[in-house]
Amino acid sequence: MSDSHTLEHIHENMLKLKMFSSEKIIDSQLEQAVSRSLSTTEMLDSILDYEVKSRRTTAIDTRMKLSGIPVRKTLEEFDLSFQPSIERTLFDDLRTLRFIHNADNLILLGPPGVGKSHLAIGYGIAAIEAGFSVYYVTSVAMIDKLKKANSRGTLEFALKTLGKFKVLIIDEIGYLPMDKEGAHLFFQLVSRRYEKGTTIFTSNKSFSEWGETLGDNIIAAAVLDRILHHSITMNIKGESYRLKSRRKTGLTYPPPGGSA
Numbered sequence: 636m637s638d639s640h641t642l643e644h645i646h647e648n649m650l651k652l653k654m655f656s657s658e659k660i661i662d663s664q665l666e667q668a669v670s671r672s673l674s675t676t677e678m679l680d681s682i683l684d685y686e687v688k689s690r691r692t693t694a695i696d697t698r699m700k701l702s703g704i705p706v707r708k709t710l711e712e713f714d715l716s717f718q719p720s721i722e723r724t725l726f727d728d729l730r731t732l733r734f735i736h737n738a739d740n741l742i743l744l745g746p747p748g749v750g751k752s753h754l755a756i757g758y759g760i761a762a763i764e765a766g767f768s769v770y771y772v773t774s775v776a777m778i779d780k781l782k783k784a785n786s787r788g789t790l791e792f793a794l795k796t797l798g799k800f801k802v803l804i805i806d807e808i809g810y811l812p813m814d815k816e817g818a819h820l821f822f823q824l825v826s827r828r829y830e831k832g833t834t835i836f837t838s839n840k841s842f843s844e845w846g847e848t849l850g851d852n853i854i855a856a857a858v859l860d861r862i863l864h865h866s867i868t869m870n871i872k873g874e875s876y877r878l879k880s881r882r883k884t885g886l887t888y889p890p891p892g893g894s895a
């Protein structure tokens with residue numbers, strides 16, 4: 636076979652093997668290999684390495700798009716020194732993602748602005764980068780989704796879908812109280828995910844207030860019983876980061892000396 640025929644054959648096989656990224660650059664890679672006098676082993680290594688890396692990037696991009704994460708917030712961007720109530724050992728231990736391997740839940744509690752959503756998303760992105768499937772939803776949107784599914788007779792499918800993500804982030808529990816149907820659906824979802832995957836919850840309400848949030852003490856107790864069985868709680872007792880940035884610009888809230 637002539638060189639050009641061989642090259643054509645390589646292209647064909649790469650496409651059959653779905654090595655789409657490498658196929659696009661194989662010609663220049665081969666030229667470079669010659670000009671840099673790479674050995675055959677080195678050349679093969681560099682081609683395969685390129686394909687593996689680009690597949691990983693594509694997979695991360697896809698999981699990121701599917702995750703519904705509204706804004707990119709990373710753990711690297713999180714200023715731990717601003718929030719002394721978060722222990723560095725816990726923050727770092729969570730970064731190993733062992734809790735996800737163990738299907739433990741993570742519950743982030745604290746007042747508004749302390750970084751609950753930032754951390755939930757940060758650990759979510761770390762999980763996506765490590766190869767886990769992640770889905771983000773606010774508690775209001777989730778209840779809405781489940782209610783719609785319930786009325787259409789597709790609840791089982793919706794629960795299955797939300798059940799299959801290795802990590803589910805349910806943000807903002809407690810900002811709006813749930814009605815009876817909402818609380819019941821929430822319980823069903825929690826039961827479905829129990830011991831199967833990690834759910835990251837954020838809430839501005841302490842556990843003792845979840846009865847009020849769910850509108851039913853018995854359901855709240857049943858929900859908490861399952862959520863807390865294998866879980867880590869991070870109780871953030873700090874100041875709002877939003878306030879800090881506003882204070883920097885001279886706008887304080889509540890106004891000094893005034894009542895909010």
Ligand SMILES: Nc1ncnc2c1ncn2[C@@H]1O[C@H](COP(=O)(O)OP(=O)(O)O)[C@@H](O)[C@H]1O
Nearest residue numbers: 712713714717747748749750751752753876877
């Ligand atoms: N410790 C922190 N370091 C860096 N940014 C932070 C920190 N805490 C909060 N933020 C930022 O402040 C804003 C409010 O945080 P957020 O996570 O939405 O708070 P919460 O969900 O607790 O109400 C976001 O833009 C977030 O990225």
Ligand SMILES: [Mg+2]
Nearest residue numbers: 751752806807
């Ligand atoms: Mg939030």
